[in-house]
Amino acid sequence: MPINLQTLGSKLSKYRDQLTQTLDEVADATGIEADRLGLIEQGATEPTGDEVLILADHYHCDFKFFIANEQSAPFEQTETLYRAHGREFSKQDRAAVQEFLYLCDTENFLMKELGKQSKPFGFSPSGTFYKGHGEAAAEAFRKAMGHSDRQVARDIYEEFRSVGVHVFRRKLGNSAISGLFVMHPTAGKCALVNFSEDVYRQRFSAAHEMAHAIFDSGSGPSVSYFKTQGLDMLEVRANRFASCYLMPPEFLHHLPSPSAWTEADAQHWANELRVSCDALGIALKEAKLVDQATSSRIRAFRVPREAKIDPELPLTLNETQRARKEALLERGLSDHYVALCFDAYGQSIISVGRLAEALLCSRGELSELARLYGRRLHGH
Structure with a gap:
């Protein structure tokens, strides 16, 4: 089947628009003249095979997508994303998101080719109590991962990947964004965690995006912020899942009385759970183990950066x-x-x-x- 030049040109134009790049910028990056790029986008001329490969590499997209006449593409998800949150993403961050989607698609391809299977995990909420949904899903997921009530999850990224969620930590310039969730047309559930955040905040953000993968995969792409505005119950549910997954209530109920904790005690238990003192203080209040004053006191403490543990940056590295x-x-x-x-x-x-x-x-x-x-x- 011959290439539909209008469809090809439209795909290239959409990618360029989403990355907020000019024809001259693409020309500088690819070595293809701007006038020729314009003609290709208009469907007025057919690119050479090498030009297709160069443009596919520039836009981090499988070249087969450009020469196929089907329309479905990741940019349909990012188009929705930028329509709702476009002001939050700089040109650099849009390029980072595009690279992230490329990594998700590549990871999906490699896992299939290597014969690696993901475990099935599903959860059907009942009732309308959103925080309750988060708690129940966290308990169900912990059980699916083989954790006891008092066991703390360590390599959470590997656990999320084991059920088919493509999770990548990727630096974004906008520190207000904690992460985002996108349902990729071929790779499926994809979660980006902002690597600009504190390492323990990244864990919480990853768990938050996992909740969106469980509950909201049919609702389109979503962006999670470090500080949410207003009362968004989907975000509340995702936060509750993250809290109960990382800090299971049963574990918290067996800790020494938090009311008597020193700063060193709070730092110790936060580090054991691989969470911030802020998140721990909130979880203890939710579990009715401390009053508001004690919760605020614990939340004000900080785990020293050098004490925090990142599973992908072991101490054995020079x-x-x-x-x-x-x-x-x-x-x-x-x-x-x-x-x-x-x-x-x-x-x-x-x-x-x-x-x-x-x-x-x-x-x-x-x-x-x-x-x-x-x-x-x-x-x-």
Whole structure:
């Protein structure tokens, strides 16, 4: 079937508009002249195969999507997202979101090719008590993950991925945004957590987005803010899920009396739970274990940054390795995703060029990346 040039041009134009890029900016980035780009977008001329590949790489999209005549695409979700929250996303953040969706799609492809199956998890709420929905879903999910009532979840990202949610930590310039949830047309449930946040706040944000994946996947994309405005019951439900999943009430009821806690006690238990003192103070109040004054006192404490634990930045890394890996995490390259990429390469599912593309780097940078993750490239 011949390529429908009008459909192709429309797809390219929509991607460029969503990234708020001019024809000149795309020309500078791709080396394709602006006048020719304009003609391609108008459907007035057919791009070469190389031009399609270059533009697909620029927009972080599978080139097959551009040459297929179907319309369905991730930008239909982001179009809705930007229509409602466009002012919140800078040009850089829009590019970050597009890169995030590319990572989700690639991860989905790699998992299928490697034969990795996700566990089914579903939850059907009853009644209209939204906070109750969050509590019940957290309990059900904890049971599905094999946790006892008093057991604390550690690698929450791996748990969310195990049920088919593509979760990536990715730095956004707007620190007011904690995360977002998008239902990708091919990858499915996708959650972005703002890596600009405190490491423990990221955990809470990830759990919050997991709640949206459980309850709100049919409601379109959503943006979660560090401070919510007004009383949005979907956000209240997501916060309650996150709180009960990370700080199970049964665990809290077996702690030493919080009313007598010193600052060191509050920091200790917050660190044990991998949450902020702020989140812990709120959870203790919700569990009716402290009064408002004690809750406020605990919420005012801070876990020292150097005491916090990030599962993807272990203490075994030296200073140079830690800085490099943190920079990679800022772009969404989780240990889980990087391992999938190298596993697929090792099994000849993807080429070295596709490996570099998937890892958002040049071929020249691959060797360094392989060493950092203890991997080998063919012939090295």
